[in-house]
Amino acid sequence: MKKFLYVCVIALTAVAVTGCGKKATTRAGGDAASTSGTAGTGTGADGAYGAGSGTGFAAGSLDDPSSPLSQRKIYFGLDRYDVTDEYRSLVEAHAGYLRSSPSAAVTLEGHTDERGSREYNIALGERRSNAVRDLLVALGASASQITTVSYGEEKPASDCHDESCWSQNRRVEIVYTAR
Template sequence: MNKIIKLSLILLIAFAFTACKKEEVKPDTDTTDTTDQTEVVDTRPMDDGPICCNPEDLDNPDSLLSKRVIYFDFDQSTIRAEFRDIIALHGRYLSENPSARMTLEGHADERGSREYNLALGERRGNSVANLLGAEGASSSQINVVSYGEERPVATCSDESCWSQNRRAVIVYTAK
């Protein structure tokens, strides 16, 4: 009986090793010549006109610059992907218009203590400011202020209202 158990164990181990054998990777046999496939890129500088946008675009409802509210997930200060292009465009606008100034107002919903929500609103404003800076905006153009839960846009106590209050608002103080 002992020999049967040992033999079964050996067969089980052998089976496990063969079952886990890696498949050999076959080399690419495509012999297409790619030496003549060079892409030409135009590296001439663009004209000195504005690359991004004009101050008039700030009030144009068809422009991304007219979008000035950035929403956040619950208890988060991470910029959602859907708002990155909007913030990037505002950053480029600031970099091309050095006299422009903005205030970033950070907000939170009613859940949490007053102190916690003030800190969360500040983190949200700073997250937007950091992304603006990555696009060339100067820190001297941006002022961050937190209102925490003190200035809600929706006052009911459910997720639909709370999601509207978790935001950072871009307010231009000089265009």
């Protein structure tokens, strides 16, 4: 998964460098008003994703398997809800798409593995979906485009009862409700 994302970032960077004929511009007000350090600059932290009006991703990119936007699952460690660096570029890509598509909307579905009480897992799934929401908003997506929900352990991706399955169940899924 990590290698796939790395290859996608490299490929998109190469396409952006060779395919863009216009200079990137910053939006009115400049970068001084930005608190995240990347919003409003024209690129993400790694330079691969646009901010403001141009991300390089069209609505069709959501369904293109070679686009990072087709990847919509963010996985978490046991009892963790922080978005790791491994998934940051994925969240940046979705934030860029949401910035450039004001009519787009997502639901962030938080999930956990079966360990822990039902109440604990609902709360942990909520913390996970809120962590992804907070990062999307920090990267320039509008909070009004994002809804969060926690399913806890109720909708497992995998039904076996060992670490290989549990690791697949600890996730947030990005579900586009409007494009």
